[in-house]
Each structure stands twice: as C-alpha cells, then as structure tokens.
Amino acid sequence: MKIDGYPVISKQEVVSLIKDGDTIAFSGFTAAGAAKAVPVMLAEHAKQEHAHGRSFRIRVITGASSGDYIDNDLAEANAISWRAPYQGGKTLRDQINRQEVEYVDMHLSHVAQTVGAGFFGRVDVAVVEATHITPDGRVYLSASIGASPTWLACADKVIIELNHCHSPRLSELADIVIMPPPPRRNNINVQTPLSKIGWPYAQVDPKKVVGIVENNEPDQVAAFNLEDDTSKRIADHVIEFLLKEKLAGRIPPEFFPLQAGVGNTANAVLAGLGRHPDIPPFYMYSEVFQDSMMDLIDAGKLLGASATALTIVPEKLRQIGDNMDFYSRKIVLRPQEISNHPGIIRRLGVVAMNTALEMDIYGNVNSSHVMGTHVMNGVGGSGEFARNSHLSIFMTPSIAKGGKISAVVPMVPHVDNNEHSVQIVVTEQGLADLRGLGPLERAEKIINTCAHPSYRPYLRDYIAKGTCGHICHDLTRCFELHRNFTEYGAMLPEMASDL
Numbered sequence: 001m002k003i004d005g006y007p008v009i010s011k012q013e014v015v016s017l018i019k020d021g022d023t024i025a026f027s028g029f030t031a032a033g034a035a036k037a038v039p040v041m042l043a044e045h046a047k048q049e050h051a052h053g054r055s056f057r058i059r060v061i062t063g064a065s066s067g068d069y070i071d072n073d074l075a076e077a078n079a080i081s082w083r084a085p086y087q088g089g090k091t092l093r094d095q096i097n098r099q100e101v102e103y104v105d106m107h108l109s110h111v112a113q114t115v116g117a118g119f120f121g122r123v124d125v126a127v128v129e130a131t132h133i134t135p136d137g138r139v140y141l142s143a144s145i146g147a148s149p150t151w152l153a154c155a156d157k158v159i160i161e162l163n164h165c166h167s168p169r170l171s172e173l174a175d176i177v178i179m180p181p182p183p184r185r186n187n188i189n190v191q192t193p194l195s196k197i198g199w200p201y202a203q204v205d206p207k208k209v210v211g212i213v214e215n216n217e218p219d220q221v222a223a224f225n226l227e228d229d230t231s232k233r234i235a236d237h238v239i240e241f242l243l244k245e246k247l248a249g250r251i252p253p254e255f256f257p258l259q260a261g262v263g264n265t266a267n268a269v270l271a272g273l274g275r276h277p278d279i280p281p282f283y284m285y286s287e288v289f290q291d292s293m294m295d296l297i298d299a300g301k302l303l304g305a306s307a308t309a310l311t312i313v314p315e316k317l318r319q320i321g322d323n324m325d326f327y328s329r330k331i332v333l334r335p336q337e338i339s340n341h342p343g344i345i346r347r348l349g350v351v352a353m354n355t356a357l358e359m360d361i362y363g364n365v366n367s368s369h370v371m372g373t374h375v376m377n378g379v380g381g382s383g384e385f386a387r388n389s390h391l392s393i394f395m396t397p398s399i400a401k402g403g404k405i406s407a408v409v410p411m412v413p414h415v416d417n418n419e420h421s422v423q424i425v426v427t428e429q430g431l432a433d434l435r436g437l438g439p440l441e442r443a444e445k446i447i448n449t450c451a452h453p454s455y456r457p458y459l460r461d462y463i464a465k466g467t468c469g470h471i472c473h474d475l476t477r478c479f480e481l482h483r484n485f486t487e488y489g490a491m492l493p494e495m496a497s498d499l
C-alpha cells in the first residue's frame with residue numbers, strides 16, 4: 001500500500017532499516033509531536049535481539065525530552081547507548097546516572113546547528129511524526145516543531161509517522177525556516193512574538209523517505225499538579241516584583257514578553273500572573289506552550305505566544321484543532337533554533353522565569369545535577385533565556401525533601417547558569433533582586449531573603465569564617481552541606497528532624 005506515493009511499511013521493514021549502533025533522530029520536543037509507533041517497534045526488536053544474544057543499542061537524538069516510548073520503553077529495553085540533548089524519564093535518568101548510557105546535556109538552541117554541522121556524526125535515520133506529507137516532500141508536522149526540519153534535511157533515510165489523531169490544521173500554527181550554516185546567515189526577521197518568517201511545512205527530499213508508519217495515538221502529555229502553597233507564594237513574590245518594576249517605569253505599560261520554564265512552580269507563576277488584575281495582557285516568547293498558557297489565552301490575558309511545542313493535554317490540543325480560526329492568530333510554533341534564539345530573546349526584551357534545584361549565596365544556579373553528580377533532567381533552554389533576557393529570574397522552594405536539603409548553599413556543586421546571567425532569585429521566603437550588587441551584598445540579600453530560616457545561621461557563619469577576596473569562600477567547607485547530606489541524609493543533620 002502507498003500513501004501519496006510513499007510505501008506504508010511494516011514493523012519488520014522498520015526494524016530492518018535500523019541497525020545496532022545507528023544514530024536515530026526522533027521528532028518531538030517534550031512528549032508533544034514525539035515519534036510513538038517506531039520507538040515501540042524498536043523496543044520490542046531490541047528485546048528480541050538481546051534474547052538471542054545480539055547487541056541492539058542506538059544513539060538517540062530528539063528536540064528535548066520525549067514521550068515515554070523513548071525515554072522509558074526504549075530505555076527499559078536497554079536499546080539506548082547515547083542520548084542528547086535533554087531527557088526527563090526516570091528509567092533513562094537512572095541508566096545515565098549508572099553510567100550505562102552516555103548523555104550529552106546541552107543548550108537546546110544549539111541542537112540543530114550542532115547536528116547540521118556534523119558534530120555528532122551522521123544521522124542514519126530520522127523518524128518524524130507528521131499529519132501529512134506531499135509527493136514533493138512537504139512535511140506538515142504535528143504538535144511540535146523542535147529540530148524536526150533539521151532531521152529531515154540531514155538524515156540519510158526518513159520514516160514518517162503519519163498520526164491521524166492530530167488535526168491537520170495544526171500546521172496553521174507552524175512557521176518553519178532552516179537557517180543556512182554560518183557564516184552565511186542573515187538577520188532573522190522576528191520583530192514581535194507572533195512575527196512569521198517561514199512556511200507552514202518542513203521539507204524533505206522524497207527520495208530519502210523509505211516509508212510511512214501509520215498511527216492514531218495522542219501525545220502522552222500529563223496534566224501538571226495543582227498549585228501548592230509554596231509555588232503560590234513564589235508566584236506572589238514574582239508578581240509583586242513585576243508590578244513594582246512596572247510602577248518604576250522599568251517595564252513598559254504594554255509589558256515585556258514572558259518566558260516560563262518547565263515544572264510546577266513555573267506553571268503556578270503563569271497562573272498567578274493571569275489572575276492578577278494589575279498585570280496587563282501580555283505576550284510570551286517561550287519554549288514550551290503549557291496548559292496554563294491555553295487558559296490565559298482563553299481568558300484574554302495572554303495576547304499571543306511563540307513556542308516550539310504544544311505540551312498540553314490531548315483535550316486542549318483537540319480544542320485548538322477545532323477552533324483554529326481563533327488560535328492560529330494567537331500561537332506560532334517555530335523550530336527550537338528560533339524559539340530559543342539568543343538574538344531574538346535579547347531583541348524582544350524577554351522576561352525569563354526558570355526553575356532551579358539550588359542556588360548559591362552569590363547567585364550561581366544548579367538546575368540539573370543533584371549533589372553535583374546525579375542528573376535530574378538537563379539544562380534545557382534555561383541557558384539561552386537566562387543569559388539573553390531583559391530580566392532573568394530563577395525560582396525554587398527554599399528547602400527540599402522535607403527540609404533535609406537547603407536550596408540555598410555556599411557553593412553549587414554544578415553550575416548551569418552563573419551569577420553573571422542571574423539577576424533575581426526567588427523562594428517562597430522572598431525575592432532577592434541582585435542587580436547592581438557586589439558579591440557580599442548579594443550573599444547577604446540571598447541569605448536574609450531567600451534561604452529557609454533554619455539554614456540562615458549556617459550560611460552567615462560560612463561567610464563570617466570564609467577567606468575573603470572579592471568573594472568570600474572557605475574551600476574546606478564550601479560543599480559541607482552536600483557532604484553532610486550524602487553522609488547523614490540531611491544537610492544539617494542535627495536540625496533535619498526539627499523542620
């Protein structure tokens with residue numbers, strides 16, 4: 001059977017096209033638009049091969065994190081040997097932390113250029129979810145753009161997962177352009193969050209398309225947790241700060257476009273902004289379009305959003321497809337190279353709001369590696385937004401694990417965003433505006449405002465007894481809290497049970 005001139009291929013044909021050691025680029029940015037049927041076929045195939053004593057492990061690239069079929073099922077089948085550029089699944093995370101899978105954690109705006117330049121070697125096969133492909137090679141993508149246009153351009157062979165579950169009208173949101181390699185790169189003419197500069201489809205050389213796999217399965221996007229008290233308090237501090245900035249004339253009346261990172265805290269902040277009567281309707285120039293953003297559009301609070309993925313529950317995705325005349329004027333989906341482009345973020349004056357695991361007393365932020373060793377997810381897009389935004393905000397609850405961990409520490413054991421890119425830090429305790437402050441002023445502000453009261457005496461003592469040049473540190477103690485946690489299960493063992 002053929003669809004638009006391309007053969008529909010069976011599982012047997014799919015697995016015969018993919019060899020042990022191949023590099024496979026899957027569509028998907030989060031679970032949105034992720035390849036689904038082929039990863040399942042490959043996981044089953046890997047198990048069979050392993051049962052026969054044969055090796056079958058592939059190198060996996062996606063736009064960012066992916067659906068469970070890749071980061072859990074393929075991982076459970078021990079079918080992944082190498083992974084880039086981001087992940088968020090427990091099975092794969094554990095394998096990475098046991099050194100069973102190599103993981104390249106990288107800025108997401110770099111992915112397309114890195115792969116296009118061949119830094120990761122050849123892409124043997126691209127597996128890309130689409131709603132439609134034409135005989136001349138126009139590929140209409142589904143719920144995310146990510147780096148799929150680049151996969152289609154550079155892979156040796158292409159398999160299209162034609163997913164009939166998605167509305168074909170999703171392509172009306174897409175604005176796809178592939179930038180030429182440097183040094184032949186022109187200005188990117190995105191002047192407003194909703195500017196369109198490209199086409200609604202990606203392109204592939206039809207001769208590379210080795211087959212189509214049909215599918216009818218929604219994206220595996222789960223709803224966020226309800227806002228808890230801690231995230232609401234963080235949101236309140238952020239809102240109060242933004243209102244003060246507006247009153248001081250440092251935010252214009254029409255507001256700046258906002259970016260919000262992943263996680264429950266970011267979602268709560270967005271919801272809080274939406275509810276506040278004094279926050280004017282605003283735009284977003286962000287990476288992922290989340291559930292809370294859809295609610296804000298429906299309420300008239302969010303005027304429009306640029307993103308690379310619609311990471312929303314299937315009912316909301318259907319609502320967009322069914323009301324495309326309305327949503328196509330409000331949402332633009334771009335390749336991640338453009339949604340996260342440093343120059344555009346700087347041009348638009350984006351206010352970036354990202355989440356940290358921990359911060360140090362000088363404002364260096366760790367978002368990815370627990371105790372400096374065990375990866376949680378990755379740096380994601382936080383780096384490009386934090387470094388290039390007009391205002392860069394990082395948020396985190398002041399304690400984790402019931403108080404056994406302080407999110408404010410003397411020195412972070414892994415740095416994703418350094419003190420030069422971090423301007424404002426927030427916990428449920430309060431907000432520290434670090435702009436214009438020298439290191440000791442920063443430390444004082446962060447300890448007094450953001451640290452949990454139970455950890456403030458330790459942090460003050462650390463500064464008081466440190467060796468001071470421009471910055472105060474005690475290299476014999478800078479990781480004492482982390483060492484305590486590893487040794488005793490609490491950063492301040494004597495206090496942990498009291499919290």
Ligand code: COA
Binds near residue numbers: 260287288379385400
């Ligand atoms: N040390 C150790 N563990 C910590 C910790 C710390 N300092 N702070 C939090 N944790 C643990 C929590 O206890 C929780 O553990 P659990 O899963 O066992 O319950 C886990 O880390 C997640 O914490 P939570 O508060 O639920 O996080 P979140 O959903 O708000 O996500 C990040 C926070 C940092 C993990 C997430 O935002 C992330 O991956 N960021 C990096 C990428 C990024 O910023 N992308 C957006 C750019 S556009």
